[in-house]
Amino acid sequence: MLPAIGEFALWISLPITLWGAVMAFLGGRWGRGDLVLSAERSVYAVFALLAVASAGIIAAFLTDRFDFWYVSNYSSRNLETYFKVSGLWAGQRGSLLFWALNLGFFSALAVWLNRKKNRDLMPWVSGVLLLVIAFFIGITLFITPPFERLPFTPQDGRGLNPQLQNYWMTIHPPTLYLGFTAFTIPFAFAIASLLSGRLDARWIEVTRKWILTSWFFLTLGIVFGMRWAYEELGWGGYWFWDPVENASLLPWIVATAFLHSVMIQESRGMLKIWNMALVCLTFIMTIFATFLTRSGLIESVHSFALSLEIAYAFLGFMGVTFAISAILILWRLPQLRSDRQFESFLSRESAFLLNNLVLLGAGFAVLWGTMFPLITEGITGSKVSVGPPFFNQVNIPIGLMLLALMGIGPVIAWRRASARNLKKNFLIPTAVGIGTGVVLWVMGVRHLYALLTFAIGVFVLWIIAVEFWKGTRARARIEGENLAIAFTHLVKRNRRRWGGYIVHVGVVVMFMGFAGAAFDREVRQSMVPGESVSITSAFGHTYTLTYEGLSTARAQNMWQWIALMRVERDGQPLGTMTTERRFYEAPPQPMTEVGIRSTAFEDLYVILSTLDEQVGMGNDPQFQRATFQVMVNPLVPWIWYGGLIIAIGTLIAMWPGGPVPQQRAGSTGATPGRRDDEKGPGDPGIGAGADGDRSSAEPARTPVGAAP
Amino acid sequence: MTFILGIVLATLVVFFILHPLVSGRSAPMDRSEEELTEAQHRKRIALFALRDVEYDYHAGKLDEDDYRKMKREIASEALEALAEEEQEWAARQGREAAEAEKRAATNGRVATIAGDSAVEDEIRALRSSLKEGLICRECGHPNPVGSRFCSACGSALAASPPAAPSGSPAGGSS
Numbered sequence: 011m012l013p014a015i016g017e018f019a020l021w022i023s024l025p026i027t028l029w030g031a032v033m034a035f036l037g038g039r040w041g042r043g044d045l046v047l048s049a050e051r052s053v054y055a056v057f058a059l060l061a062v063a064s065a066g067i068i069a070a071f072l073t074d075r076f077d078f079w080y081v082s083n084y085s086s087r088n089l090e091t092y093f094k095v096s097g098l099w100a101g102q103r104g105s106l107l108f109w110a111l112n113l114g115f116f117s118a119l120a121v122w123l124n125r126k127k128n129r130d131l132m133p134w135v136s137g138v139l140l141l142v143i144a145f146f147i148g149i150t151l152f153i154t155p156p157f158e159r160l161p162f163t164p165q166d167g168r169g170l171n172p173q174l175q176n177y178w179m180t181i182h183p184p185t186l187y188l189g190f191t192a193f194t195i196p197f198a199f200a201i202a203s204l205l206s207g208r209l210d211a212r213w214i215e216v217t218r219k220w221i222l223t224s225w226f227f228l229t230l231g232i233v234f235g236m237r238w239a240y241e242e243l244g245w246g247g248y249w250f251w252d253p254v255e256n257a258s259l260l261p262w263i264v265a266t267a268f269l270h271s272v273m274i275q276e277s278r279g280m281l282k283i284w285n286m287a288l289v290c291l292t293f294i295m296t297i298f299a300t301f302l303t304r305s306g307l308i309e310s311v312h313s314f315a316l317s318l319e320i321a322y323a324f325l326g327f328m329g330v331t332f333a334i335s336a337i338l339i340l341w342r343l344p345q346l347r348s349d350r351q352f353e354s355f356l357s358r359e360s361a362f363l364l365n366n367l368v369l370l371g372a373g374f375a376v377l378w379g380t381m382f383p384l385i386t387e388g389i390t391g392s393k394v395s396v397g398p399p400f401f402n403q404v405n406i407p408i409g410l411m412l413l414a415l416m417g418i419g420p421v422i423a424w425r426r427a428s429a430r431n432l433k434k435n436f437l438i439p440t441a442v443g444i445g446t447g448v449v450l451w452v453m454g455v456r457h458l459y460a461l462l463t464f465a466i467g468v469f470v471l472w473i474i475a476v477e478f479w480k481g482t483r484a485r486a487r488i489e490g491e492n493l494a495i496a497f498t499h500l501v502k503r504n505r506r507r508w509g510g511y512i513v514h515v516g517v518v519v520m521f522m523g524f525a526g527a528a529f530d531r532e533v534r535q536s537m538v539p540g541e542s543v544s545i546t547s548a549f550g551h552t553y554t555l556t557y558e559g560l561s562t563a564r565a566q567n568m569w570q571w572i573a574l575m576r577v578e579r580d581g582q583p584l585g586t587m588t589t590e591r592r593f594y595e596a597p598p599q600p601m602t603e604v605g606i607r608s609t610a611f612e613d614l615y616v617i618l619s620t621l622d623e624q625v626g627m628g629n630d631p632q633f634q635r636a637t638f639q640v641m642v643n644p645l646v647p648w649i650w651y652g653g654l655i656i657a658i659g660t661l662i663a664m665w666p667g668g669p670v671p672q673q674r675a676g677s678t679g680a681t682p683g684r685r686d687d688e689k690g691p692g693d694p695g696i697g698a699g700a701d702g703d704r705s706s707a708e709p710a711r712t713p714v715g716a717a718p
Numbered sequence: 719m720t721f722i723l724g725i726v727l728a729t730l731v732v733f734f735i736l737h738p739l740v741s742g743r744s745a746p747m748d749r750s751e752e753e754l755t756e757a758q759h760r761k762r763i764a765l766f767a768l769r770d771v772e773y774d775y776h777a778g779k780l781d782e783d784d785y786r787k788m789k790r791e792i793a794s795e796a797l798e799a800l801a802e803e804e805q806e807w808a809a810r811q812g813r814e815a816a817e818a819e820k821r822a823a824t825n826g827r828v829a830t831i832a833g834d835s836a837v838e839d840e841i842r843a844l845r846s847s848l849k850e851g852l853i854c855r856e857c858g859h860p861n862p863v864g865s866r867f868c869s870a871c872g873s874a875l876a877a878s879p880p881a882a883p884s885g886s887p888a889g890g891s892s
Contacts, residue, residue: 011720011723012721014720014724015720015723015724015727018727018728019727022727022728022731026731029735037745041747042744042747043744043745043746043747044738044739044743044744044745044836044850045738045739045746046745046747047738047743047744047745048735048736048737048739049732049740050745051735051737051738052735054734055731055734055735058731059727059731062727125745126746126750127750127753128746128749128753129745129746129748129749129750130747130748130749132745133747169735190750205727208760209754210756211759211763214752256860276766277763277766277767277770278763278767279760279763322806401732421779422779423766423770423771423774423779423780423784424770424771424774425771425784425788426788427774427779427780428780428781428784430781431781433777433820435779514787615852
């Protein structure tokens with residue numbers, strides 16, 4: 011019953027969406043509040059209807075309704091229950107509905123959060139959101155119908171791709187989708203402000219918060235995807251520059267550029283056109299990512315079957331979005347122009363601008379590499395594949411430049427910095443960075459990029475640490491607080507600035523993790539029980555793995571062959587680890603389940619590559635012969651630590667409001683650098699953490715004691 | 719059963735979205751008074767810029783000459799925004815004259831978002847000090863009305879300021 015109601019809900023959601031969009035635009039144009047209310051209620055209603063539709067799909071999965079094409083292709087009777095729930099996003103048809111559901115959720119949230127604010131923008135915001143939702147519902151209904159029935163009911167489904175039968179399946183796609191879809195909200199606000207001509211600083215404030223939220227989910231989604239690839243795909247890496255990986259990176263890159271350049275607009279009123287373009291581009295990139303994944307035009311581990319209908323639909327949608335954004339920006343160009351100019355090349359503005367250019371350069375390189383096979387196929391008729399070497403060659407130097415800018419930005423002043431001060435501020439951190447490089451060289455590190463990553467990374471960490479130290483010390487001295495409390499208060503009073511620095515620390519740690527790949531070690535050996543293999547880590551110690559034997563187990567949907575390994579490090583026993591080979595029944599397919607033994611500095615990574623053909627024929631050790639691929643991947647755990655630090659930093663930066671003390675009456679003097687704790691809660695600029703990379707608490711008290 | 723549930727669902731949804739048109743209920747269409755106006759935003763931007771410059775100077779990222787010069791520039795930007803805000807305020811007061819009875823008496827000045835009075839106070843103090851010529855000649859620091867010495871560098875402030883008006887928000891700085 012629920013699937014049928016779900017299908018019905020999906021069908022009526024389309025006219026409701028279109029009705030709402032029309033009401034929103036008419037209401038906005040004529041200033042009719044009743045029409046706008048009807049439009050906003052349509053947003054809520056569409057979200058509810060999409061939720062019912064999604065519940066219908068999940069119900070169909072849970073009750074093994076194989077008469078549905080989608081269920082029969084992505085499920086089987088013996089599939090674990092939680093994979094049946096995640097069946098909603100396991101395939102093309104369900105995942106587009108899931109996309110629409112996420113978008114509906116964020117749209118409803120945006121309308122609800124703005125029921126009393128930004129009212130002059132909201133009609134247009136609702137209109138844009140509903141049109142985008144209508145596009146996805148339209149695709150779902152007419153091109154990839156999730157509720158399509160088969161003319162017969164199969165006994166069992168074809169099963170879920172074993173690669174997707176992993177707990178990350180329940181985590182990675184939803185996080186990524188939340189990130190992608192949330193980018194629609196800032197886009198809607200941008201279009202709304204262009205349409206309504208209200209191009210003041212407000213839309214930027216709303217937009218920035220939403221971009222930060224989307225960025226948070228997208229970052230997590232990407233890192234979760236890396237972790238999944240590392241655990242499941244069994245090749246020892248986490249990033250393959252796969253087209254769909256790249257596709258998720260593109261909106262991330264553009265959004266990162268926006269998060270930085272928006273600070274120039276906020277503090278200097280400049281780059282309004284640029285920021286508007288970046289917001290629109292971020293949204294277009296999310297659609298582009300969906301297009302790449304859904305059309306199947308480019309081969310990828312993620313892609314779905316080739317579908318030209320979908321390709322044309324998405325291309326058309328992207329084209330229309332691009333054209334509308336460009337026309338609106340051109341139309342409002344006179345209002346977007348800034349009368350201010352960059353005052354100096356040596357300024358934080360310039361550093362931000364450079365950061366933007368470098369980021370977009372990286373974005374372009376990724377886009378080019380991703381599209382190249384498609385372009386060459388179009389021109390020459392033969393497909394050329396662009397692999398990791400191209401992307402690494404281009405992006406590693408760009409990444410290093412960005413890394414360096416993370417250190418340069420914080421210590422360079424707004425507007426104009428003098429060469430003398432630059433020298434003063436950069437001397438010690440640069441010396442520390444170079445010192446790190448020299449020490450590593452002496453220790454035998456010869457890999458250029460790795461050396462640069464560590465040297466620049468330490469340079470950045472040093473600068474950030476000094477910023478934190480200066481701030482904490484000043485605050486402790488002025489407020490008479492101990493250092494721990496002063497530190498907490500410092501971060502709390504200007505969350506965006508210090509949260510941003512914490513994100514940078516996470517990025518540095520992650521980059522160092524990437525650099526660890528330069529020192530990967532690998533051996534491959536065929537063994538029978540009792541034999542050993544040794545591998546020496548880049549840190550100098552040697553692991554010895556002894557193959558103890560093979561056992562077999564039966565799980566709900568597979569047979570497992572589990573190899574037990576005894577692990578020693580420099581002769582010291584560390585215990586045992588297992589690595590598996592699995593044979594799934596539906597669909598019949600073998601998989602490896604990697605054994606990973608993690609320490610703070612490296613992973614011991616063991617893959618059971620092949621089993622003897624006669625495995626299981628008897629107890630003779632010869633029947634248990636297996637080939638193992640053993641790797642020692644230094645610093646890989648730092649990638650996950652870095653991801654965690656980035657998440658924490660982003661949460662600090664985006665956390666709304668907070669227990670900021672009420673403003674004391676008549677307390678402030680003319681000193682512009684007033685103490686931050688004197689701000690009221692309504693001063694979102696700083697107290698609520700919405701402030702940019704701006705002032706902090708400490709300089710407020712200018713030379714103490716100077717006042718009479 | 720499924721059919722009936724479907725009909726019920728559709729009816730509920732249609733009633734929910736059409737209700738405003740029938741009942742005449744409507745969503746607010748105008749910017750709330752509690753939101754910042756454009757001039758207020760610009761004023762805040764100027765204020766933040768002042769803080770940035772202070773921070774950069776004290777963190778040793780900015781030379782003293784540049785610091786003074788930039789501070790003067792931003793102060794004049796702040797003043798412009800202030801003038802604009804006052805115009806906005808006056809215009810709004812005019813519009814609200816009809817409801818002045820219940821509003822003006824209680825709310826007084828333009829309603830800003832809760833707690834924004836801190837920024838208000840600060841800028842007002844800044845404005846009066848600029849008008850009263852209380853910018854320190856040594857370091858360019860704007861000082862509150864009534865100060866005899868600069869709160870930033872300690873130099874004596876040359877101009878003898880007029881007495882601060884009663885109720886002036888310009889309290890003593892640190």
